[in-house]
Amino acid sequence: MKEYNLTNLRELEAESIHIIREVAAEFENPVMLYSIGKDSSVMVRLAEKAFYPGKVPFPLMHIDSKWKFREMVEFRDRYAKEKGWDLIVHSNMEAFKKGIGPFTHGSKVHTDVMKTQALLEGLSKYKFDAAFGGARRDEEKSRAKERIFSFRDRFHQWDPKNQRPELWNIYNARVHKGESIRVFPLSNWTELDIWQYIRLEEIPIVPLYFAKERPIVDMDGNLIMVDDERMPKELAEKAQMRKVRFRTLGCYPLTGAVESEADTIEKIVEEMMTVTVSERTTRVIDFDQDASMEQKKREGYF
C-alpha cells in the first residue's frame, strides 16, 4: 500500500485544502487574514491550490498596524499585484492619526489598539462571517487546545469553555447573525512542516527571514532593527550592524531578531534543529504576563 501512502506534508496539505473549501462553501462572506509572514504565505498558497484552476473566491485582508517592517509592506504590495489577489489593507486610522505607537505608548497599548482593535474593526466593517488565520497549535501552549473552527460571539470573543466539539473532518459551520468563526487551516502544521513546505513548493517569503547585516539596537536583550526614523534618536544612535534574521515578523519595534548566519531555507532549518529559543519568544508581546496569549485570544486577538 506504499503507493497509496501520503507523506506527512501532503496529508497536512489535503487537510488544509479541505478546511478552506468547507469555509468557502458554508459561509457567505469569508476572508483570509494575511499577515505577510511565512505561515500566511503557506496558507494563501493552500487557498490557491484549493480553488485551482479557479481563483480564490474570497478576499485577503492585511491588518496594517502602520509599524510593520518596510520590507513586509513592499513584499505584500508586489506579491499581491503579481498574483492578482483581492487584497484589503485595513488600519485603525483614527488611532494612527492620534500617533499611537509602541515607542510612545508601550507594546500593550499599541498591540491592543493597532492590532486587536484594528482587526475587529476590519472584520465588522466588511461584515465577514468567517476569518482564516494562520495560527498553528504547536506555536504556544494555549493554542494546543484551539479548535480548527473556533467560534466567536457577536463581540468577537472567544470562550475557552464554550467551544464546539470537533470530530473527524466534519465542521459545524452554523452561526447566528453577527456571530463568526475563526478558522485555522494550519492547526496541525509544525514550524518544521512550514519550512519544509516553503522549500518543497518554492513559496516566496519576505527576505527578513534570511540572515543579513542589519542595523540593530539591543533593547534589554531584544535585538530590534532600526527600520525607519520613528525609532527615538537616542535608541537609534546605539545601532550596530549585526548579521541577523527574524523568526517571526510583526511590528518592527516589537519583533526581536536572532543572530544568525542562515541565509537559505536549508540553513534556517539546520539552525532550527539545534536552536536554543522557540519561535514566539522573539515576539516582545508575549512577555507581559503568563498565559498572556490566552488573555489576548479571549479579547479577540488571533
Place this chain on the structure above:
Amino acid sequence: MTTNNLNIREFLDQDQKKDLLRLLTAGSVDDGKSTLIGRLMFDSKMLYEDQLSALENDSKRMGHAGEDIDYALLLDGLKAEREQGITIDVAYRYFSTAKRKFIIADTPGHEQYTRNMITGGSTANLAIILIDATKGVITQTKRHTFLASLLGIQHVVLAVNKMDLVDFNQKVFDDICADYKKFVTQLDIPDVNFIPLSALKGDNVVDISEKMPWYHGKSMLDFLESVHVSSDRNYDDFRFPVQYVLRPDRDFRGFSGRIASGIVRPGDKVMALPSRKISKVKTIPTYNGNLDKAFPPQAITLELEDEIDISRGEMLVTPDNLPRMERHFEAMLVWMDEEAMDTSTQFFLKQNTNTTRARIDMLRYKVDVNTLDKSEVEYLELNEIGRAVFTTAKTLFFDPYKKNKNTGAFILIHPVTNNTVAVGMIIDKMSSDELPSRITDTEKEKIDSGIGLISGSEYQKRYNQKGETIWITGLHGSGKNLLAFSLEKRLFQLGATIVLLDGSTIRSGLSRELDFSPTDRAEHLRRVAHIAKLLNDQGIIAICSFISPSDNIRRQCAKVIGEERFHLVHMDASMDYCKNNKPKLYQLAEEGELRHMPGVDEKFEEPENVVLTLNPDNIDEEINTIIDYLAQAKIYPVK
C-alpha cells in the same frame, strides 16, 4: 535527531518523506499520561531549550513531582487547568522522530469528559491507554477501551505504567494483561499490544529498559514508529462527497472534495448520486499538474467528460459499487451537549458535505460505558452513549462506520443553539424496512385497534379548524343544497378543509340499493353519519345536506358522529316555497305516484336542538349567519 553527521539537504529530503501517525492517549489523572507524553517529546529532542528552562522554574513553583522535572507541566495550557492541576480538554501535541511525525490528541480520563475523548479519538489511528501498574485494570480502563472500539480505532496499546513502583515485577504485568484480554475480547479491536513502562524514569519509553529483561517487545517509541497504519484506510469503495463546485469560466467545471475512500483515475466511470447519471473522469487537475490517480485522504478536483449537474452534498461513486442510500437508519450516538436530548427536536444532521434535517425516531438503548450493560431510556444526557434510529429529510449516501469512517460518521447540530449536540456512527445490522419508525408500544396498540397516531389537536393545528359536522335538515326543495353548496364554496375560499355530502350523490353510489322507505332511509343516513364521523376524526369539516325527517333518525346520526360535533341547522322553508321549487315531485307525491315523501305522505318532524334556523329567501345572508356561528364556536377558524 542531531543533524551534525547528516547533510541538511539529505535530512530535509528524508524528512519530507515521513508519514503521519495520529494517536490518542487516555488515562485517568494519576496514571502519568502527561508524563509519558512529555517524556516522548523530550526524549525525541523536540523540546526547545527555553521551554525547558521555563519548565524548571515552573516545576519549582507548582510542580507535583518533587525535585524531578515535571513533564506534565509542559503540556497544560489553559490557566484554570494549571491551577486545578488537571487537563480538562483535548490538547494536540506534535513531535517527530527520524521516521515519523506524530500528532497526539491528549485527552483526560475522568468520567464527565467522555466527550473529549471521543473528540480527540475521532481522527486517531491508534490509542495508548494508560494503566497504573499498582492499580491494574479499573473501570476507567474499560471505558477508554470501549470508546476506542466505538470510534473504530484499529490499534490499541495498553501502557502499563509505574512499573518502578511494583519493582518491575513480571507477574504484575502478566496479570494485568490477562485481566485486560478478558475484557477486550468482547470488543472489536483487531490489534491490541501491551508495553510495561515507567514514564517517570523513562523505562521502555524510548529505549528498552534493562530493568525488565523478561520483556521482549518494543519500546513505546519504537512501536509507535513502526506500527503499520496506512492499510487501515478503505481503498476499495470509491466515495467522493462533492464539497465545492468549481466553475472559474465557461470551459471548465470541476467537482472538488476530499476522497472519502477508494481510488480514482482519469478514464474511470463514475456515477453521480442521487441522479444516477454516469460519466467518466476526464482529468484530475491540481496546482502542481494533473494527477494520474488519487486516493484518500487527498483533497482533489475531478473534471468529468460530460456536463452533469452535481451540487455540494451529492456524491460521486463507481457505478458497480454503491453506498447505502436511505433516509432511515440506525447509529450509535454519543450525546455531547450539557442539555439532555429532546427527541422532539428536528436536528440538522451533517454527514460529509451533506446537511439535512433529521429526527430521532427511537432510542433503542443506552450503553453503560463502564459495564457495557444496556438499558432502556427515554433520552440521553451529556456523555451518554446509545443506539438510535433516525429519519432524515434528504437521502443520505453512507456506508456503515465500521467499513468506512468517512461516510459513516455524522454530527447532530441543534437548530436553535447551533451547538454540536451529538455525534453518530452509522450501523447497518438491519435493513431500513426492518427498522422501527417512531412508533411506540402504545401506538402499536392504537394501530391494532385502528386508532390514528395523529391526535385531534395535531389536526386542529394543521387545519386551523375543528373536525365537526354541519347537518342541514329540511323538506325536499327547501333550498338545503343551495345553502350547502354555497357554504362549501365560501368556506373553501376562506381556507377551510371541507367535504360535502348530499342525498343525490350518496344515493347514486354508496346507498344505491336503498329506497325511501323508513328502514332504508335509516340505513342510508347511518352510512352518511359514519362517513361524517371518519371525516371529523381526521380533522375535516363535514357539511351534510339531508332531509332526515324524523327526530329519531337525527338523534341516531348525532350519536354516531358525536353529539358535541353535531350541529343541526334547519332550513325552514314553507311548504309553498318547496312546492314552488319542486312542483313536479310534489305533484307526483300528492297524486300517490311517489311514496314516502316527507311533508306529504310521511311526517316531517320539526327538529329539536337546532343551532340555527334559516330561511331560503336570502341565502347569502344565511351563509354569513353560519360563517359567524362557526367562528364563534371556534370551529373555523380556531385562531
